[in-house]
Amino acid sequence: MKMPEPNEDVIRRSGELAGALAAVLPQGAVLDREDQRRAYESDGLTAYRQMPLMVVLPETTEQVSKVLRICASFGAKVVPRGAGTSLSGGALPLADGVLLGMARFNRILEVDYANRCVVAQPGVTNLGISDAVGTEGFYYAPDPSSQIACTIGGNVAENAGGVHCLKYGLTTNNIQGLEMVLMDGQVMRLGGHHLDQSGYDLLGVMAGSEGLLAVITEVTVRILPKPQTAKALLMGFNSVQSAGDCVAAIIARGIIPGGMELMDGPAIRAAEAFAGAGYPTDAEALLIVEVDGTKQEVNVLAERVSSIAADHSATTIRASTSDQERAKFWAGRKAAFPAVGRISPDYYCMDGTIPRARLAQVLGQIAVMSERYGLGVANVFHAGDGNLHPLILYDANNPGELERAEKFGADILRLCVAVGGVLTGEHGVGVEKRDLMNEVFTEQDLAQQQRLKCAFDPDGALNPGKVFPTLHRCAELGRVHVHGGKTRFPELPRL
Amino acid sequence: MTEVFAPSNAKQVAEVIVDAAAAGTTLDVRGGASKVDYGRPVDADAILDVSALSGVGLYEPEELVITVGAGTPMMEIQATLADANQHLAFEPPDYDYVLGRAGGGATIGGVVACNLSGPRRIGAGAARDHILGIAAISGRGDAFKSGGRVVKNVTGYDLSKLMAGSMGTLGVMTEITLKTLPSPEETRTVLAFGLDVTGGLGVLQRAAGSQAEVTGMAYLSSGSATGSSVGASQSVTALRLEGSGPSVAARGKALSESLSESKVEILDREGSLTLWAEIRDCKMLRQTGYLWRISVPPASGAEVATRIGASCDAEFLFDWAGGLIWVVVDGDDSHPEDIRNALVGASGHATLVRASKDTRREISVFQPQPEPLADLSGRINEAFDPHGILNPGRMVAGQ
Numbered sequence: 001m002k003m004p005e006p007n008e009d010v011i012r013r014s015g016e017l018a019g020a021l022a023a024v025l026p027q028g029a030v031l032d033r034e035d036q037r038r039a040y041e042s043d044g045l046t047a048y049r050q051m052p053l054m055v056v057l058p059e060t061t062e063q064v065s066k067v068l069r070i071c072a073s074f075g076a077k078v079v080p081r082g083a084g085t086s087l088s089g090g091a092l093p094l095a096d097g098v099l100l101g102m103a104r105f106n107r108i109l110e111v112d113y114a115n116r117c118v119v120a121q122p123g124v125t126n127l128g129i130s131d132a133v134g135t136e137g138f139y140y141a142p143d144p145s146s147q148i149a150c151t152i153g154g155n156v157a158e159n160a161g162g163v164h165c166l167k168y169g170l171t172t173n174n175i176q177g178l179e180m181v182l183m184d185g186q187v188m189r190l191g192g193h194h195l196d197q198s199g200y201d202l203l204g205v206m207a208g209s210e211g212l213l214a215v216i217t218e219v220t221v222r223i224l225p226k227p228q229t230a231k232a233l234l235m236g237f238n239s240v241q242s243a244g245d246c247v248a249a250i251i252a253r254g255i256i257p258g259g260m261e262l263m264d265g266p267a268i269r270a271a272e273a274f275a276g277a278g279y280p281t282d283a284e285a286l287l288i289v290e291v292d293g294t295k296q297e298v299n300v301l302a303e304r305v306s307s308i309a310a311d312h313s314a315t316t317i318r319a320s321t322s323d324q325e326r327a328k329f330w331a332g333r334k335a336a337f338p339a340v341g342r343i344s345p346d347y348y349c350m351d352g353t354i355p356r357a358r359l360a361q362v363l364g365q366i367a368v369m370s371e372r373y374g375l376g377v378a379n380v381f382h383a384g385d386g387n388l389h390p391l392i393l394y395d396a397n398n399p400g401e402l403e404r405a406e407k408f409g410a411d412i413l414r415l416c417v418a419v420g421g422v423l424t425g426e427h428g429v430g431v432e433k434r435d436l437m438n439e440v441f442t443e444q445d446l447a448q449q450q451r452l453k454c455a456f457d458p459d460g461a462l463n464p465g466k467v468f469p470t471l472h473r474c475a476e477l478g479r480v481h482v483h484g485g486k487t488r489f490p491e492l493p494r495l
Numbered sequence: 496m497t498e499v500f501a502p503s504n505a506k507q508v509a510e511v512i513v514d515a516a517a518a519g520t521t522l523d524v525r526g527g528a529s530k531v532d533y534g535r536p537v538d539a540d541a542i543l544d545v546s547a548l549s550g551v552g553l554y555e556p557e558e559l560v561i562t563v564g565a566g567t568p569m570m571e572i573q574a575t576l577a578d579a580n581q582h583l584a585f586e587p588p589d590y591d592y593v594l595g596r597a598g599g600g601a602t603i604g605g606v607v608a609c610n611l612s613g614p615r616r617i618g619a620g621a622a623r624d625h626i627l628g629i630a631a632i633s634g635r636g637d638a639f640k641s642g643g644r645v646v647k648n649v650t651g652y653d654l655s656k657l658m659a660g661s662m663g664t665l666g667v668m669t670e671i672t673l674k675t676l677p678s679p680e681e682t683r684t685v686l687a688f689g690l691d692v693t694g695g696l697g698v699l700q701r702a703a704g705s706q707a708e709v710t711g712m713a714y715l716s717s718g719s720a721t722g723s724s725v726g727a728s729q730s731v732t733a734l735r736l737e738g739s740g741p742s743v744a745a746r747g748k749a750l751s752e753s754l755s756e757s758k759v760e761i762l763d764r765e766g767s768l769t770l771w772a773e774i775r776d777c778k779m780l781r782q783t784g785y786l787w788r789i790s791v792p793p794a795s796g797a798e799v800a801t802r803i804g805a806s807c808d809a810e811f812l813f814d815w816a817g818g819l820i821w822v823v824v825d826g827d828d829s830h831p832e833d834i835r836n837a838l839v840g841a842s843g844h845a846t847l848v849r850a851s852k853d854t855r856r857e858i859s860v861f862q863p864q865p866e867p868l869a870d871l872s873g874r875i876n877e878a879f880d881p882h883g884i885l886n887p888g889r890m891v892a893g894q
Contacts, residue, residue: 114794159649173624186867192842193792195818198862200872204656208649228706248557254677297742353645355558385646425647440650448639449652455874480881
């Protein structure tokens with residue numbers, strides 16, 4: 001993985017830089033000893049490692065602003081980091097970069113039940129928000145599987161999803177406001193406790209910007225009343241095709257479930273062996289559908305989903321009769337990743353999105369690739385929103401297997417794009433999928449995205465080396481070509 | 496007479512823009528031209544009419560996705576979706592009534608460019624939340640795309656959201672892909688009569704925080720209730736319930752019982768559809784006078800309205816459980832200071848939706864932004880439209 005050329009001048013002046021940063025930060029907030037920096041050398045994508053030049057841990061927005069201004073004056077790059085759970089290397093450090101750890105921004109600042117929103121510092125965990133409002137019957141809807149550890153600031157940067165996206169949306173659909181600091185130290189606020197911003201939708205731009213535009217120092221999220229009740233249905237099928245058809249039929253009947261998850265045979269068997277959730281291990285596909293809402297709504301929908309599944313030759317149909325049983329149904333799916341970890345020394349988690357109808361075709365082709373690469377694969381699928389997580393099984397101790405797994409993964413993502421999908425549904429591009437961006441976007445598309453970055457960060461100092469396969473200077477991107485002397489397009493219809 | 500370019504494909508849109516850049520001229524971008532009187536007036540050298548970029552390209556109901564040309568009329572899209580029992584859940588409003596136009600002209604490009612959303616916005620999200628992808632031509636004449644046709648997508652910056660609400664100042668959208676959703680099977684509305692503003696909005700607030708899954712929460716003062724299809728002489732507090740038949744019936748009954756201190760009525764499906772279309776399009780408000788649209792934290796709605804009412808002669812309609820206030824102001828003055836000062840202490844913004852061209856030129860139609868944010872917006876505008884060709888001055892003077 002080629003990262004931007006380190007700036008030797010910054011590395012040479014690192015002592016001076018550390019001193020300047022220490023002067024504006026609380027004691028102990030600049031970590032520059034090797035043993036201190038070591039803890040930050042990778043995020044959730046552990047295949048990539050790099051020691052940062054130093055780590056800083058500010059506590060206030062003003063300190064973040066000062067840190068960024070000082071880094072800008074030294075020409076030093078900055079990599080923001082929340083809890084470091086990124087699966088795409090979004091928080092991978094740079095050898096000449098300051099790692100900006102936001103862990104100390106860990107307070108909930110305001111709970112506004114009247115307007116149904118919470119103002120939190122970016123280092124608060126995703127689950128921490130739901131926990132803070134749970135006693136009053138509210139929750140925060142997006143629930144990435146790392147929710148116990150991942151931070152809300154990181155969720156915004158990656159536009160994190162979860163299993164409830166189809167009905168409740170992603171992070172971008174559940175935030176109302178932000179405070180952020182630009183690389184030049186300017187602090188600005190977007191949105192608030194009201195709906196819709198005026199002006200350009202910068203909130204929408206910040207969501208999923210992967211730490212390349214600004215550092216988030218405060219987040220206002222919308223909270224929802226917990227549904228009165230929920231019911232999960234567990235349905236086994238003899239083929240992925242029937243399960244996929246069942247999903248399409250549920251939606252065609254006008255039902256949008258709170259969650260709709262599909263697992264293939266290998267994933268079912270691994271999860272069952274690990275969690276003992278009562279899954280039918282002879283099934284080739286398992287569908288878990290959760291309906292939520294008022295009691296009457298849930299009963300009506302559960303009945304309809306069961307009857308649709310029966311029409312699609314489901315081999316097992318079970319409906320949860322208690323919250324305890326519902327949790328048990330989910331236990332296997334939620335433990336799918338560690339379960340696969342138990343049947344294979346290592347696994348590589350992919351994150352493509354495809355049109356739902358192409359599921360059987362895509363899984364068929366993945367099986368062919370699995371043969372070709374000589375590596376096993378288990379698939380879990382957010383069937384509601386088309387987000388596919390193939391888990392490629394490999395053993396890093398066998399020379400060449402990691403590289404083979406990565407090639408296999410890249411082929412899967414190319415396949416997702418080829419059938420009308422995208423490279424990443426919720427894990428982000430980061431460094432992992434950076435060099436595949438050309439599969440989706442033209443040079444012109446990427447240039448326009450980078451021009452947006454230039455409006456925020458003209459020196460390209462914030463998290464460079466992520467998302468974009470080729471870095472262009474802003475001056476070069478901003479150059480304006482006027483094609484003088486062209487004809488006035490005589491063929492064009494005029495009114 | 497102003498020259499009108501009417502390209503019939505994206506390539507020709509790019510040609511018009513490149514040509515304008517070479518000639519140093521500006522373009523007024525429009526689809527159905529139904530909202531030319533919304534926003535600051537644009538004095539451009541020529542009109543770029545994209546209404547020929549029309550038609551449904553792809554519609555897969557079971558995938559919940561539709562791709563249309565940016566100039567496709569809303570009526571056509573809505574009819575196509577209705578055939579499959581689906582809709583755009585953000586309930587796009589039609590501004591023809593409030594802007595005094597004949598009707599039927601709105602296109603999807605305009606709705607998205609203005610990020611217009613109706614009563615369901617409070618739960619289902621805004622127009623921007625239902626856009627999966629766009630193709631557009633920048634002010635450089637470069638084609639670019641963003642997003643795709645799938646719900647979950649974090650591949651690259653979300654330029655689709657940036658285009659939503661940018662009023663054609665960043666690029667000319669040529670194609671838009673939207674998320675569609677099943678239309679509700681059943682719809683009923685619980686009406687409570689005669690509550691004062693604080694009481695009515697209080698009822699809506701409690702409903703919004705409850706498990707009753709209310710999808711529309713509006714308050715009509717006695718003045719605006721008279722002009723509605725409900726035809727009441729008292730104020731109307733309206734709560735819409737949607738979903739499966741048995742569930743809607745049970746929730747309607749429970750909600751009515753909880754409102755027993757006032758006179759309560761349940762509107763049937765037909766009555767509900769009519770009433771919420773009226774609320775969405777402000778049909779119970781007068782078509783004369785200045786019209787403001789104000790977004791505030793829902794719980795501040797009553798207070799903000801009281802402040803405005805104390806400083807000018809105004810009529811109100813509340814949607815989004817108090818978070819959206821429509822204000823008709825009578826007289827010669829649009830009261831921009833009074834309106835915007837009323838927001839102090841509450842976060843939010845006020846937009847002058849209806850006023851004469853001169854007024855819209857003189858005062859900020861959209862809420863002025865603090866300097867660093869305004870500067871950043873200016874730089875973004877330059878990044879997309881460096882020659883200042885597209886809809887110059889539509890949102891902010893000189894940009």
